[in-house]
Amino acid sequence: xxxxxxxxxxxKTYRSRKRGVRHALDGFDMRVEAGQVHGxxxxxxxxxxxxLRTLLGLIRPNGGRMAILGQELPQALPAVAGQVGAxxxxxxxxxxxxxxxxxxxxxxxxxLPKQRVDEVLELxxxxxxxxxxxxxxxxxxxxxxxxxxxxxxxxxxxxxxxPANGLDPGGIREMRGLMRDLSAAGMTVVLSSHILGxxxxxxxxxxxxxxxxxxxxxxxxxxxxxxxxxAVRVRLEAVxxxxxxxxxxxxxxxxVTAEPDHLMLSGVDKPATVSRVLAEQGLYVSELTPVAVxxxxxxxxxxxxxxVPGQHRQVDQSTKVGEPGSGATTGGWGA
Amino acid sequence: MSxxxxxxxxxxxRRLTRLxxxxxxxxxxTVATAFSFSSHQLSKETVAAAQVESDxxxxxxxxxxxxxxxxxxxxxxxxxxxxxxxxxxxxGRDWQPQPEMFDPKxxxxxxxxxxxxxxxxxxxxxxxxxxxxxxxxxxxVGAEWSTGGMMNLLLWRPKRLAVLGTKLAALLTTVLGVSLxxxxxxxxxxxxxxxxxxxxxxxxxxxxxxxxxxxxRAVGLILLVGAVAFALASLGRHTAxxxxxxxxxxxxxxxxxxxxxxVLSVPFGDxxxxxxxxxxxxxxxxxxxxxxxxxxxxxxxxxxxLVVTWQQSALVLGVGAAAALIGAFWSMRRRDIA
Ligand SMILES: Nc1ncnc2c1ncn2[C@@H]1O[C@H](COP(=O)(O)OP(=O)(O)OP(=O)(O)O)[C@@H](O)[C@H]1O
Ligand SMILES: [Mg+2]
Numbered sequence: 001x002x003x004x005x006x007x008x009x010x011x012k013t014y015r016s017r018k019r020g021v022r023h024a025l026d027g028f029d030m031r032v033e034a035g036q037v038h039g040x041x042x043x044x045x046x047x048x049x050x051x052l053r054t055l056l057g058l059i060r061p062n063g064g065r066m067a068i069l070g071q072e073l074p075q076a077l078p079a080v081a082g083q084v085g086a087x088x089x090x091x092x093x094x095x096x097x098x099x100x101x102x103x104x105x106x107x108x109x110x111x112l113p114k115q116r117v118d119e120v121l122e123l124x125x126x127x128x129x130x131x132x133x134x135x136x137x138x139x140x141x142x143x144x145x146x147x148x149x150x151x152x153x154x155x156x157x158x159x160x161x162x163p164a165n166g167l168d169p170g171g172i173r174e175m176r177g178l179m180r181d182l183s184a185a186g187m188t189v190v191l192s193s194h195i196l197g198x199x200x201x202x203x204x205x206x207x208x209x210x211x212x213x214x215x216x217x218x219x220x221x222x223x224x225x226x227x228x229x230x231a232v233r234v235r236l237e238a239v240x241x242x243x244x245x246x247x248x249x250x251x252x253x254x255x256v257t258a259e260p261d262h263l264m265l266s267g268v269d270k271p272a273t274v275s276r277v278l279a280e281q282g283l284y285v286s287e288l289t290p291v292a293v294x295x296x297x298x299x300x301x302x303x304x305x306x307x308v309p310g311q312h313r314q315v316d317q318s319t320k321v322g323e324p325g326s327g328a329t330t331g332g333w334g335a
Numbered sequence: 336m337s338x339x340x341x342x343x344x345x346x347x348x349r350r351l352t353r354l355x356x357x358x359x360x361x362x363x364x365t366v367a368t369a370f371s372f373s374s375h376q377l378s379k380e381t382v383a384a385a386q387v388e389s390d391x392x393x394x395x396x397x398x399x400x401x402x403x404x405x406x407x408x409x410x411x412x413x414x415x416x417x418x419x420x421x422x423x424x425x426x427g428r429d430w431q432p433q434p435e436m437f438d439p440k441x442x443x444x445x446x447x448x449x450x451x452x453x454x455x456x457x458x459x460x461x462x463x464x465x466x467x468x469x470x471x472x473x474x475x476v477g478a479e480w481s482t483g484g485m486m487n488l489l490l491w492r493p494k495r496l497a498v499l500g501t502k503l504a505a506l507l508t509t510v511l512g513v514s515l516x517x518x519x520x521x522x523x524x525x526x527x528x529x530x531x532x533x534x535x536x537x538x539x540x541x542x543x544x545x546x547x548x549x550x551x552r553a554v555g556l557i558l559l560v561g562a563v564a565f566a567l568a569s570l571g572r573h574t575a576x577x578x579x580x581x582x583x584x585x586x587x588x589x590x591x592x593x594x595x596x597x598v599l600s601v602p603f604g605d606x607x608x609x610x611x612x613x614x615x616x617x618x619x620x621x622x623x624x625x626x627x628x629x630x631x632x633x634x635x636x637x638x639x640x641l642v643v644t645w646q647q648s649a650l651v652l653g654v655g656a657a658a659a660l661i662g663a664f665w666s667m668r669r670r671d672i673a
């Protein structure tokens with residue numbers, strides 16, 4: 001497979017006289033294969049928008065290499081711009097123009113036929129409101145207009161930074177369908193979002209970023225499998241036996257979390273071991289289920305941003321790759 | 336090229352552009368109309384009547400004078416001592432009214448003289464259109480920056496300098512078009528006022544040529560103002576930046592420097608004031624005098640003189656505008672776009 005998007009060692013440093021330097025991107029890597037829907041995840045302030053802005057030539061990086069469709073950026077940007085449609089974080093439009101005028105002006109600047117404007121307006125469901133001024137639009141309508149502007153040039157690579165922001169449930173589902181259709185038609189989509197259920201549903205692969213560095217990447221199922229850490233749910237015939245089972249399993253080197261009517265185990269290689277160890281002690285298993293983790297828990301674990309009771313996590317408190325004691329799983333999958 | 340036409344369309348679609356254009360039209364039309372009422376064409380009869388009236392005034396004044404002198408003489412003959420105070424020395428004989436003091440001109444209504452007065456109206460026109468160019472130029476690019484339109488456009492056209500340059504070109508051509516069209520109407524309106532309610536006497540080809548040159552200067556100044564507004568708003572990435580900078584420059588140059596040079600009694604202080612250059616650009620030259628070099632006790636004196644020529648104005652204004660534009664393009668090239 002060929003890479004539509006490649007980023008290697010991208011760095012962006014913000015300097016301020018008062019607050020010193022901030023490494024918004026600190027040697028970030030990313031790779032998106034052709035035809036994929038790729039999820040781009042990370043906590044607030046981890047550098048997603050900065051990455052996408054840099055890629056689109058709006059921000060000058062301090063180092064690293066980027067390529068889109070095999071062409072080096074930012075030199076080749078004028079050449080590839082026509083094939084990259086993008087919305088960047090809460091896009092804004094001139095408030096006194098209508099949606100049709102806004103898109104019409106973009107289409108004219110991009111030398112696209114006029115009827116394309118009506119096509120995309122239809123696609124994002126703004127057809128009947130296209131003549132009204134953007135100022136009067138709701139948040140979701142503006143977001144739809146943004147998606148329309150990104151789709152206008154029928155790009156090979158579509159970059160969407162939080163496109164679902166403000167969309168209604170129907171709109172989110174529609175967007176999901178749209179992504180599927182687009183990728184089926186051969187478009188590559190990069191999607192940044194905090195709605196992980198959504199990402200899990202529509203993305204083929206993901207990149208997870210934390211504090212400007214990549215913490216995980218690869219096909220969604222591989223990332224999930226890699227970080228499910230052998231979670232297993234165990235029920236016994238007699239609930240009263242649970243404390244003894246806990247003790248036995250802990251001795252066997254398995255991490256156990258006791259719940260009222262079952263045990264949650266982690267770090268289990270082969271579930272069969274569990275049933276053997278327990279049987280040796282005369283404890284009989286009534287249920288032994290490997291638990292599928294969801295993207296959300298993997299994300300929280302990888303970025304170390306799961307809420308801790310009694311603590312208020314501050315932004316920028318997340319996994320720093322390459323620092324000892326961070327406790328994060330580093331290294332990639334699918335590379 | 337498609338970008339250029341897009342920008343022309345964007346500019347003309349803007350409500351502010353349209354609104355200001357309407358206001359400008361109304362303003363200019365009002366001035367011309369009001370002015371046409373204040374001017375009255377002089378017919379032969381009016382001129383003759385004015386001549387008759389001033390002759391009569393002269394006669395009346397002569398009679399009054401003769402009577403006063405006679406009164407004075409009579410009073411003197413009676414032996415009054417205060418005739419000096421009441422009638423002046425020598426009974427006011429030296430104050431005989433002269434015919435030239437009763438010019439029939441004073442009895443005529445105002446008549447607009449196209450040849451002599453139209454150049455002033457070119458300056459009025461330039462002021463109004465320059466204001467239009469400033470606001471439209473600043474808000475056109477300022478709003479693009481502050482509403483994210485610029486960012487959207489750069490996603491389509493990543494060549495930043497070309498985008499900014501095209502926008503500037505679109506602005507300048509629009510302003511040029513407006514100036515030329517309105518300027519033609521303005522000239523026509525005043526020529527008609529001159530023709531039908533004033534005089535267009537002695538308007539030779541040479542006069543037209545000089546009017547044409549004045550018009551060119553006016554257009555040049557208008558374009559310069561538009562470009563500077565554009566550059567400032569782009570530099571500050573907000574319309575208000577240009578307006579703020581204009582207010583600041585005005586306050587510093589026209590008030591601050593004026594006060595400073597007055598306090599420090601700098602010779603020819605006005606040469607540090609921006610409006611001197613705008614003035615000399617129109618008048619072809621401005622003469623500044625330094626009265627401090629005169630010692631009036633020694634009698635009349637020619638004060639030291641400094642001439643600011645229109646070439647110097649072109650240099651000062653041009654360098655200022657170029658600095659603003661270079662700054663705007665440089666920052667467009669260098670700065671991140673958020
Ligand atoms: N212009 C700027 N000056 C200084 N720091 C900046 C600037 N822009 C971004 N940053 C910093 O860079 C880091 C990354 O910001 P970025 O917007 O890329 O985050 P993000 O991943 O998009 O977050 P979110 O999920 O909240 O959208 C943050 O710490 C932010 O404060
Ligand atoms: Mg963001």
